Amino acid sequence: MRALTWHGKHDVRVDSVPDPRIVNPRDAIVEITSTAICGSDLHLYDHYIPTLKAGDILGHEFMGIVAEVGPGNRKLKVGQRVVVPFVIACGQCFFCQKQQYSACDNSNPAETADMSETLYGYPMTGAFGYAHLTGGYAGGQAEYVRVPFSDVGPIVIPDGVEDERVLFLSDILPTGWMAALNCDIEPGDTVAVWGCGPVGLFAIQSAFVQGAHRVIAIDHYPHRLDLAKELGAEVINYEEVHVREALVEMTGGLGPDACIDAVGMESHGVTPDNLYDHAKAAVALVTDRPHALRQLILACRKGGRISVPGVYGGVVDKFPLGALMEKGLQVKTGQTHVQRFSHELLKLILEDKIDTTFLISHRMSLEEAPQGYKLFKERQNETTKVVLKPKQAPASVH
Amino acid sequence: MAKEIQGTSHGDAPLSTAHHPDPEALAGDIDARKGDVIIGRTVTINRPREELYKFWRDFRNLPRFMENIERVTVQDAEHSHWVVAAPGGNTVEWDSAITEDVPNERIAWTSLEGASVRNSGCVEFYDASNHRGTRVTVTIAYDPPGGTLGRVVAKFFQREPKIQARQDLRRFKQLMETGEVATAKPPNAAPRAS
Numbered sequence: 001m002r003a004l005t006w007h008g009k010h011d012v013r014v015d016s017v018p019d020p021r022i023v024n025p026r027d028a029i030v031e032i033t034s035t036a037i038c039g040s041d042l043h044l045y046d047h048y049i050p051t052l053k054a055g056d057i058l059g060h061e062f063m064g065i066v067a068e069v070g071p072g073n074r075k076l077k078v079g080q081r082v083v084v085p086f087v088i089a090c091g092q093c094f095f096c097q098k099q100q101y102s103a104c105d106n107s108n109p110a111e112t113a114d115m116s117e118t119l120y121g122y123p124m125t126g127a128f129g130y131a132h133l134t135g136g137y138a139g140g141q142a143e144y145v146r147v148p149f150s151d152v153g154p155i156v157i158p159d160g161v162e163d164e165r166v167l168f169l170s171d172i173l174p175t176g177w178m179a180a181l182n183c184d185i186e187p188g189d190t191v192a193v194w195g196c197g198p199v200g201l202f203a204i205q206s207a208f209v210q211g212a213h214r215v216i217a218i219d220h221y222p223h224r225l226d227l228a229k230e231l232g233a234e235v236i237n238y239e240e241v242h243v244r245e246a247l248v249e250m251t252g253g254l255g256p257d258a259c260i261d262a263v264g265m266e267s268h269g270v271t272p273d274n275l276y277d278h279a280k281a282a283v284a285l286v287t288d289r290p291h292a293l294r295q296l297i298l299a300c301r302k303g304g305r306i307s308v309p310g311v312y313g314g315v316v317d318k319f320p321l322g323a324l325m326e327k328g329l330q331v332k333t334g335q336t337h338v339q340r341f342s343h344e345l346l347k348l349i350l351e352d353k354i355d356t357t358f359l360i361s362h363r364m365s366l367e368e369a370p371q372g373y374k375l376f377k378e379r380q381n382e383t384t385k386v387v388l389k390p391k392q393a394p395a396s397v398h
Numbered sequence: 399m400a401k402e403i404q405g406t407s408h409g410d411a412p413l414s415t416a417h418h419p420d421p422e423a424l425a426g427d428i429d430a431r432k433g434d435v436i437i438g439r440t441v442t443i444n445r446p447r448e449e450l451y452k453f454w455r456d457f458r459n460l461p462r463f464m465e466n467i468e469r470v471t472v473q474d475a476e477h478s479h480w481v482v483a484a485p486g487g488n489t490v491e492w493d494s495a496i497t498e499d500v501p502n503e504r505i506a507w508t509s510l511e512g513a514s515v516r517n518s519g520c521v522e523f524y525d526a527s528n529h530r531g532t533r534v535t536v537t538i539a540y541d542p543p544g545g546t547l548g549r550v551v552a553k554f555f556q557r558e559p560k561i562q563a564r565q566d567l568r569r570f571k572q573l574m575e576t577g578e579v580a581t582a583k584p585p586n587a588a589p590r591a592s
Contacts, residue, residue, distance in 0.1 A: 005591040015591040023587045024578040055591035072577060090576045094444055094530060106572045109580045110465075110565035123568070126580065135580070138588040146587060148580065 002390070003057045003142035004369040009047040010377075012370050017057065020138060020146035025072025028150035030084060034163040035062035035140045037369070037376050037386045038171060039197045040264075040311050044131065045373050048265060048288075049313055051115065051132040060086035060128040061170040062140030063163060066154075075151040082154035084147055085338035086171045088126040088137065091152035101125075102335035107149060108135045125335070141369055143390045155342040158350075164387065165349055168202070168356045174341040175309050176202025176262075180210050182307035182332035183258035190214040192247055192256035192299065193233070194292040196224035198359055198385055199309055200262035204233045205354060207260075216250060218243055220268065221381040227358065244299045255301030264310025267291035273318055280317060288312045290319070297323050308333040359385045366390040414438020414537060414560075421539055429497070429508040429518035430539035437538045439563045443571045444531035447523045450574060451502045454521055463569035463579065466562070478507075490514055516541040534570070536563060 005015045020029055038061050043049050063083040069076050076082070089101035096104050107126030108116065116124035116133045126148070129139015138145060147154060157166050176199050183191055191207045193200050196219040204215050208231070217228035218236045225235040236246050247256055265288040267274060277289040290312065297320045300306055306329055324331070348354040361384045364372050372386040413419050414436055421430035430436065443450060453459050457470040457478045468489060471479040476496045481489050492513035498506035498520070508518035517540035524533040569579050582588040 001589075003589070003591070007591075013591075017589045017591050018585040020589050021586040023581060023583075026576070026578060053590075057588075057590060090572075092444060092575045093571075094442065097444070106576050107580055109582055110568040110572070112582070113568055114561060114565055117564075126582070136582040136588055138582070138590060142589075149576070 001143040002366055003138070004059060004366065004388075006044060006052055006056050006058055007054045010045060012045065012058065012373050014367050014369055015055075017142070020144055022068055022070045022146070024148060025070045026149050026151055027070040028066055028073060028076050028147045028154070029068040030062075030064040030082060030140075030145050030147055030154070031067045032062050032064040032140055032143060032145060032390045033081075034064070034167050035059050035142075035388050035390065036167060036170075037061075037141070037372050037388070039199065040130070041373070042377055043265060043311060043313075045377060046266065049131050049133075053132060053136075056129070056131070056136070057138040057142050058129045059139030059141030060130055061167065061172065062128075062145065063157070063167050063170060064140075064145075067144065069150070073151040076154060076156075081157045081159070083157060083166050083169045083342075084128070084140065084145070085153045085155075085169075085174075085342065086127055086130075087153070087335060087338050088128065088135070088148055089152055089339055090149050096152070099337055099340040101337040101339040112136055127335070141366065141388060143366070153339055155346060157346075161350070164357050164360060165355075166346065167387065168198070168359070169338075169342055169345055169349075171336065171338065172198045173202050173345055173354070173356055174338045175199050175336040176204075177206040177341055177345060178336045179203040179260050179262065179307050179309035180206035180212075182309075183207065183260065183305050185210045185212050185258065187211060188213045189257040190216060190251050191258045191260065192216045192218065192296065193228075193260045193262055194218045194296055195262035195264075195310065196221070196228045197262060197380075200260070201227055201231060201359060201384075202356065203260050203262055203309070204228055204231045208232055209348070209353065216247065216256065223381045224384065227384065230358075243295060247299045251301070255299060255304065257301055258305040258307065259296040259300045261293045261296055261306070261308045261310040263292035265289060265312045267293075276318070277316075288314055288316050290316045294318070294320055297329065300327070300329055302327045304329055306331045309336070360387050362386040364388055365392050365394040367394045412438055412440070412535070412537075424537065424539060428506055428520050428537060428539055431541070433541065434539040435542050437560055437563045438536065439560065439567050440533060440535040441567045441571050442526050442531055442533050443574050445574045447502045447525060447532045450532050450534060451505070451523050453574065455499070455505055463573050464566045465569070492517075515543060534567070536567060538563065
């Protein structure tokens with residue numbers, strides 16, 4: 001089959017690779033109809049995430065048609081259309097039974113789980129197309145993908161619902177949703193969202209659905225700020241104003257009740273702390289650049305809540321621990337427990353309470369995927385989301 | 399229930415976590431002697447004690463989750479023959495006898511006279527709190543040989559001896575909780591570009 005594979009920093013290619021096979025009883029093989037490039041794929045593209053190997057197939061946002069089902073799966077049927085969560089979860093361990101699916105104890109193979117235990121203290125769960133710390137599972141930017149524990153993750157999509165309405169159930173929609181849930185929004189609350197990429201935009205939508213009084217969005221790309229505004233957010237362009245002062249003024253001196261970091265480890269901005277991080281990252285003394293997170297810890301109101309869906313992988317310097325403690329902030333973080341939210345969010349989509357199609361700026365064939373990565377990386381203002389269609393020929397998509 | 403293996407003089411942490419474990423403190427629990435390497439690891443498995451005991455008690459099942467064991471032949475209720483993979487397609491073999499068997503609680507075994515690598519171990523099953531399943535503790539002691547065999551054994555237990563036990567127990571947990579062992583081995587389980 002054809003698949004998008006990583007070969008080095010800013011070097012992804014479409015290669016011919018072997019077809020995946022059913023190896024465990026609960027596996028399924030899914031033929032991909034739509035798959036997206038995620039902001040966190042850019043962390044891989046930029047080689048910010050360790051343990052990726054040349055030749056790995058990327059992609060963790062995908063959906064398709066069930067092509068084959070293992071003998072241990074009594075739920076899925078060949079021919080069903082499914083969206084597959086990026087988190088691989090067994091459904092039977094302590095964590096899955098608490099619906100903490102992204103902490104599943106069983107989906108990361110023993111050898112790679114060991115590696116993540118060394119890094120983080122406990123083994124991380126398995127995920128598709130995301131380096132070997134999370135299992136080294138092949139991703140879905142391909143014609144076919146093997147889905148382990150396929151009786152737990154995939155959600156069946158009713159006939160007649162187009163791919164683009166539901167594709168983002170795989171990651172970014174539940175991630176935005178959980179980011180807002182982690183804010184424990186109360187009536188009258190103002191939620192500030194750093195980053196108007198896909199997760200930030202879905203977090204804005206979700207915060208309103210969950211009862212936020214106001215949402216203030218922070219970015220510097222005019223088009224992305226426009227999208228945030230269309231969703232009902234007030235916006236701050238950090239290249240034009242001092243973010244914390246603007247937030248203090250806009251909230252009458254109180255500060256935002258909850259703050260969401262939808263930026264993560266590759267924060268932009270010309271500030272002393274970010275320049276310092278750049279310099280240290282260049283010589284590998286730090287791994288992450290948490291400029292946005294530092295800023296939101298200072299900007300959040302006393303006793304407020306901080307939600308971090310943005311991805312971090314390693315260690316940082318100059319973390320404002322004093323502000324975090326003295327202000328009594330609560331912090332909630334984590335990879336998304338996708339499976340917990342699938343049905344609820346599918347229902348909201350089918351009831352037209354959430355629309356995610358506005359986000360898609362580019363549609364391409366799988367063969368054009370390297371160009372999609374380049375666009376998403378270099379032209380972030382207008383490239384809000386690239387969707388790949390592996391079953392379509394290069395010229396037929398646009 | 400049997401008393402949990404400890405062996406440090408103060409505190410409740412198991413012997414296997416000690417900076418300088420004293421194998422003789424394990425005497426009575428397993429056949430550990432001065433100079434032995436001690437490996438220990440505990441894992442919580444979301445299945446009943448009886449089920450886990452039953453699966454482990456049939457030693458023929460061990461190769462299903464212990465990576466380096468090629469096969470275990472069961473000779474009678476107490477005796478078995480272990481064949482362990484070694485580098486270069488070689489194997490190391492020994493006979494083993496069960497020294498203690500408390501159904502649903504504890505199994506202990508030891509290698510017999512003539513084993514090229516003298517070793518002994520036990521597995522214990524405790525109810526975890528509040529219906530969280532079973533806490534499984536494995537303790538192994540072996541006499542580290544030198545020379546070529548030493549390198550073979552180092553490979554068997556990996557350079558850091560705890561790693562092998564950790565990975566094997568993780569596979570045991572996967573198998574018991576989900577019915578399968580998670581894998582992303584290329585090419586079938588996870589295709590990749592060569």
